[in-house]
Amino acid sequence: MCGIVAILNTTRYEDSVKQTISALERMEYRGYDSSGIAFIDKEHTLHRICSVGKINNLYTKCSSIDGTCSAIVGHTRWATHGIVTVENAHPQVTGNIAIVHNGIIENYNELKNIVNEPFTSNTDSEIISQLIFHYMKTGMTFKNAFLKTITMLEGSYAVAAICSDCPTTMLGAKKGSPLVVGSDQNHIYMASDAVALSQMTPNITYLEENDVIVAEQGSFQILENGTQQIHRNSVPNTISTENIDKGEYEDFMIKEINEEPAAVSNAYNKFKCSVNIEKYSTIHMIACGSSHYVCILAKYIIEKQKKIRIITEIASEFRYRCPVLNKDTLYVFVSQSGETSDTLGAMRLVLSQNMDTLAIVNVQESSIAREAKHCIYTNAGVEIGVASTKTFVSQLVTLLLTAGIDIPVMEVCKSINKVLNNTKNIFSTAQTLIKHKTLLFIGRGVCYPIAMEGALKIKEITYTPTEGYPSGEIKHGPIAIVDNTVCSVVIAINDDLYEKTMSNMEEIKARGGNIVTIGYKSNNICIDDEEMPSIFASITAVHMLAYYAAKLKNLDVDKPRNLAKSVTVE
Numbered sequence: 001m002c003g004i005v006a007i008l009n010t011t012r013y014e015d016s017v018k019q020t021i022s023a024l025e026r027m028e029y030r031g032y033d034s035s036g037i038a039f040i041d042k043e044h045t046l047h048r049i050c051s052v053g054k055i056n057n058l059y060t061k062c063s064s065i066d067g068t069c070s071a072i073v074g075h076t077r078w079a080t081h082g083i084v085t086v087e088n089a090h091p092q093v094t095g096n097i098a099i100v101h102n103g104i105i106e107n108y109n110e111l112k113n114i115v116n117e118p119f120t121s122n123t124d125s126e127i128i129s130q131l132i133f134h135y136m137k138t139g140m141t142f143k144n145a146f147l148k149t150i151t152m153l154e155g156s157y158a159v160a161a162i163c164s165d166c167p168t169t170m171l172g173a174k175k176g177s178p179l180v181v182g183s184d185q186n187h188i189y190m191a192s193d194a195v196a197l198s199q200m201t202p203n204i205t206y207l208e209e210n211d212v213i214v215a216e217q218g219s220f221q222i223l224e225n226g227t228q229q230i231h232r233n234s235v236p237n238t239i240s241t242e243n244i245d246k247g248e249y250e251d252f253m254i255k256e257i258n259e260e261p262a263a264v265s266n267a268y269n270k271f272k273c274s275v276n277i278e279k280y281s282t283i284h285m286i287a288c289g290s291s292h293y294v295c296i297l298a299k300y301i302i303e304k305q306k307k308i309r310i311i312t313e314i315a316s317e318f319r320y321r322c323p324v325l326n327k328d329t330l331y332v333f334v335s336q337s338g339e340t341s342d343t344l345g346a347m348r349l350v351l352s353q354n355m356d357t358l359a360i361v362n363v364q365e366s367s368i369a370r371e372a373k374h375c376i377y378t379n380a381g382v383e384i385g386v387a388s389t390k391t392f393v394s395q396l397v398t399l400l401l402t403a404g405i406d407i408p409v410m411e412v413c414k415s416i417n418k419v420l421n422n423t424k425n426i427f428s429t430a431q432t433l434i435k436h437k438t439l440l441f442i443g444r445g446v447c448y449p450i451a452m453e454g455a456l457k458i459k460e461i462t463y464t465p466t467e468g469y470p471s472g473e474i475k476h477g478p479i480a481i482v483d484n485t486v487c488s489v490v491i492a493i494n495d496d497l498y499e500k501t502m503s504n505m506e507e508i509k510a511r512g513g514n515i516v517t518i519g520y521k522s523n524n525i526c527i528d529d530e531e532m533p534s535i536f537a538s539i540t541a542v543h544m545l546a547y548y549a550a551k552l553k554n555l556d557v558d559k560p561r562n563l564a565k566s567v568t569v570e
């Protein structure tokens, strides 16, 4: 959540506003309720420009300014503390200090007693600029005030700071939130991720926990724990901007759904397993959001076919329930971004007890990928749409291959392609859905996690109250909501549970509920018969259905309200 970027122009004053805003645009998936920049001009004056809404608004606001500067910081926000206003947007400025922050400062209220200046925002982040300013007033240098400030902070942060009295210095620090640094002949850059710097620097360095960056006099140093200078290897920044283009498509989401066959083949062909799972008596899969549903789906398939005991769990619950860990268990952390705070926190808990961890991650060099004992990449390519789509199928392929289950890739891709070409039926099913106030997605067996994924997608991008439920469970409560304002989406493939789900569908019909179906013999969205291809095709079908429902409601499918793609706060 939240993306930060900072640029220090090391050899000359430059107008870096456009470059900063385009870096923010590439990080918009991290949050997009407001954004802003602050820069130091030739007269050593600090300017702050912020706007509410998508980054395009900031772009318009900055279109005619002279942004010639020595240093600039930028931020795209996903609100945690303080509602969405210009005052609560970042950069937060106190006196001559501007900071941008990703994370949460948990002890900000306590720290407020140290400083004397009035606060101008309701954010937790403002305490950082306040403290730096406060310590500078006591005579400390900018650098020492910054170092002192970060020792006071509890919580998580990736922070960048500039000071108009030290126009050629830029400082940064990382704890719990990602931060990368890179440079070329004329600039030093910091950002929350490599995507932000993809057009700027060919090499980047991923910072480690408690690292501090001190950029001054044309170069930068990394200080371990804010004290000792340390060398950290840099890696080529391979993310190309072509992959982050919509191409011929109207939205990233539909582009990425159309990439689901490629995601399946890439995950399959590039699969490299570094762990022997036969060693373990149990596989414990931990994740958030859609990644968690993939785990449940994989559990159903793997337990049935391979008789391996699998437990699945939501990361935010696992990490705080004092779980009893076991040496015979492989702990598998599944995450598209590799940065989800709860998944990372859960993994660190497992690592701290010396248990074996495997990360299944899409974003290379992300925190979860780097910290896990073993890591397998899902190779789905960059995913921009906030609601995950192609990464879902790539995670499923990877989990199944890890368990030694082969996948008939050609047949799977063929069945997915049939769904992708079935736009007409999916569109008309979406038209039915949007006439209803409430939706219920149901399925049994493998169709149950797919139903939950469908319900989540509908909630995320159409804002329609939707339940995802096991078909057999609806009589224990959810059926009470059924009337003609409710539409149920019944997902049933050609497996041994098909007839049972059909009976549950009749129970809904008998109570006046409306029905659409996805799967075997469906009149709405018909799916191929073979079990493995039909599982994948049903996933694509629920993604498409949610997409068209949101388009029919004229909503922003790529950047739904209140959400962010990378959830780096708890």
Ligand code: G6P
Residues within 6 Å of the ligand: 288, 289, 290, 291, 334, 335, 336, 337, 338, 339, 340, 343, 386, 387, 388, 563, 564, 565, 566, 567
């Ligand atoms: C966010 C996204 C979801 C995603 C979840 C977990 O909530 O909007 O689409 O499933 O995070 O993300 P991860 O990167 O860990 O898979």
